[in-house]
Structure formats: C-alpha cells, structure tokens
Amino acid sequence: MDYNYHTHTFRCYHATGAEESYVDWSIENGIKYMGFSEHMPFKGPGGFESNYRMPERLAHDYGYKIKELKKKYKGKIDIKLGFEMEYYPNSFKYMLGKAIEYGAEYLILGQHFLDEEYLGGNYSGTKFYKREDLEKYVSRVCEGMKTGVFTYVAHPDVFNYLGDKDEYCEEMRKICVLSKKLNVPLEINFLGIRYKRHYPVNEFWKIAGEEGSPVTFGCDAHDVLGAYHKESLEKAKKLVKKYNLNYIGRPKLKRIKHKIF
Ligand SMILES: [Zn+2]
Ligand SMILES: [Zn+2]
Numbered sequence: 001m002d003y004n005y006h007t008h009t010f011r012c013y014h015a016t017g018a019e020e021s022y023v024d025w026s027i028e029n030g031i032k033y034m035g036f037s038e039h040m041p042f043k044g045p046g047g048f049e050s051n052y053r054m055p056e057r058l059a060h061d062y063g064y065k066i067k068e069l070k071k072k073y074k075g076k077i078d079i080k081l082g083f084e085m086e087y088y089p090n091s092f093k094y095m096l097g098k099a100i101e102y103g104a105e106y107l108i109l110g111q112h113f114l115d116e117e118y119l120g121g122n123y124s125g126t127k128f129y130k131r132e133d134l135e136k137y138v139s140r141v142c143e144g145m146k147t148g149v150f151t152y153v154a155h156p157d158v159f160n161y162l163g164d165k166d167e168y169c170e171e172m173r174k175i176c177v178l179s180k181k182l183n184v185p186l187e188i189n190f191l192g193i194r195y196k197r198h199y200p201v202n203e204f205w206k207i208a209g210e211e212g213s214p215v216t217f218g219c220d221a222h223d224v225l226g227a228y229h230k231e232s233l234e235k236a237k238k239l240v241k242k243y244n245l246n247y248i249g250r251p252k253l254k255r256i257k258h259k260i261f
Contacts, residue, residue, distance in 0.1 A: 001233055003250040005035030005082065006108060006154060006187065006218030011054045011062055012039045015222035019065055022227045023073055029228035033078045033250060036066050037108050037154075040085035040095055044118030052112065056098070063102040080253065084110040084154055087144030091116055096149060099256065106253040108187070108218070109144045110154035111137060125198070129163045131171075138171045145175075145184045151254045152216055153179065155189035157204040165203065172204050179213040185251050186213050188239060190232035191220035200239060209243030216251045 007022055008015040019036065026034050039053035049055050054062065066081040073079060083099050085107050099107060113121035114136050122128075124137060137159040144150055156175055161168045179186050186208055192199040208215060217236050221227040240247045 003033040048118040109150040152185040157201040
C-alpha cells in the first residue's frame with residue numbers, strides 16, 4: 001500500500017498530531033501518495049457551527065499548511081489537500097463552494113450524520129433499529145455518489161443497524177450497485193479495524209463482492225501511527241480475499257473544480 005487519502009489532524013478536535021508528523025510517518029512506511037481529508041466545516045442557521053470539526057474561520061489555515069507541506073516534500077511524497085464531507089441535501093452546494101474556496105483538490109464522502117447537524121442529526125455509528133433511518137442513510141450516500149464530486153465513499157458500512165438483517169442487506173446493496181455503476185469506490189476503513197469498531201461489517205462486504213463494487217483502502221488516521229497501520233492492512237487484505245472484492249488499489253482522484261451545480 002503506497003497511498004492513503006484519509007487523514008485527519010489535531011484540527012478537528014477529536015484527533016491528535018500535527019500534519020508534518022503524519023507526513024514523516026507516511027514516508028517512513030513507504031506511502032507515496034497521501035491526502036489530508038479533514039472533516040469539512042459545517043455551519044447551520046442561527047449561528048450554529050458543528051463541533052465535530054474545525055470551525056470555518058480556521059479552515060484557511062489548514063489549507064495553507066497542507067499547501068506548504070506539499071511544496072516542502074515535493075519529490076518525496078505527493079500530498080493532496082482534501083476534505084471528508086457529508087452529503088447534506090440543503091447544504092451541499094454551500095459546502096462544496098467552501099471546499100473549493102479552501103483549495104480542496106479532492107473530497108471523500110463520509111456520512112457521519114443522517115441529517116444536517118443543527119437538526120440534531122443522529123451520528124451514524126449509534127445504534128439504529130428503524131428501517132426509515134437505514135433508508136435515509138442509504139439515500140444520503142447514494143445521492144452523494146450521484147453528485148460526481150466524491151473520490152470515494154469512506155466507511156460506507158459505518159451505519160450501525162441492529163434491525164432486521166435482510167432489510168440491512170437489501171438497502172446496503174443499493175450502495176454497492178450504485179458504486180459499481182458510477183465507479184465510485186467503497187473504502188475499507190482501517191480505523192474501524194484497528195479499534196475493533198462495529199465496522200467493517202461482513203454482510204456489507206459480502207454484498208460488495210457479489211456486486212463487483214470497486215474497493216479501496218483508507219487509514220482514517222486520527223493519530224500519527226494511524227497514517228500507516230500494518231496490522232489493519234493485513235486484516236483488510238484478508239477481507240478482500242474472503243469476499244473476492246474488486247480491489248482497485250489507489251483511487252483516481254475526482255477533480256471537483258469546474259463542476260456546475
Ligand atoms: Zn474524525
Ligand atoms: Zn475520516
């Protein structure tokens with residue numbers, strides 16, 4: 001594995017480590033293509049600002065820092081400036097515009113909440129039992145893929161559904177089918193593996209294998225050592241083998257500029 005486009009930093013307030021330490025650790029471990037994908041700032045009406053991520057006023061600093069490192073490490077490692085962003089129907093255009101303004105070169109889709117957070121959006125990793133919530137998660141991810149701006153879907157199996165297994169499979173298959181149709185890769189997430197979270201979900205990857213969805217890897221580093229984690233990589237490879245996944249390796253970055261919405 002010589003790439004990783006899923007990296008956070010101290011800037012999101014729930015990760016640690018400065019950018020340069022992530023770069024050093026990546027180079028040391030043979031990463032040649034690296035992307036920073038800080039959580040995209042999110043503002044809502046009435047002065048609401050999400051505390052799951054950096055505030056808007058600090059996003060430019062993040063952009064400047066990555067651009068500086070990009071120059072400094074040129075020839076050693078290819079660094080890209082990106083964001084991990086939700087698909088929120090009412091805020092999508094605004095968020096995309098802002099991402100472009102901050103200089104983003106790519107975006108990954110991480111649907112951490114079902115709804116815009118000022119609406120009290122439920123975190124996707126909490127326990128869900130209602131089919132309507134499952135449907136909403138799937139619909140957000142599918143609509144996000146259809147915008148054509150996302151390079152891949154981060155942890156598509158983050159949604160923690162404890163309801164009926166058949167319902168789960170039926171709905172999640174929609175994501176896998178669309179991923180194949182639109183050629184938007186699905187990420188096996190190393191953070192979930194490393195911390196033994198509820199994902200990767202076997203049922204999900206079984207379906208992805210059946211549908212031939214393109215699959216890639218992402219570290220989802222929230223600390224420096226997470227920017228390359230050998231044990232997680234080994235486990236991810238096993239998953240690829242087990243479900244005969246269509247592993248594509250390094251994803252092709254989707255350009256987000258010049259898109260008209
Ligand atoms: Zn995070
Ligand atoms: Zn992430």
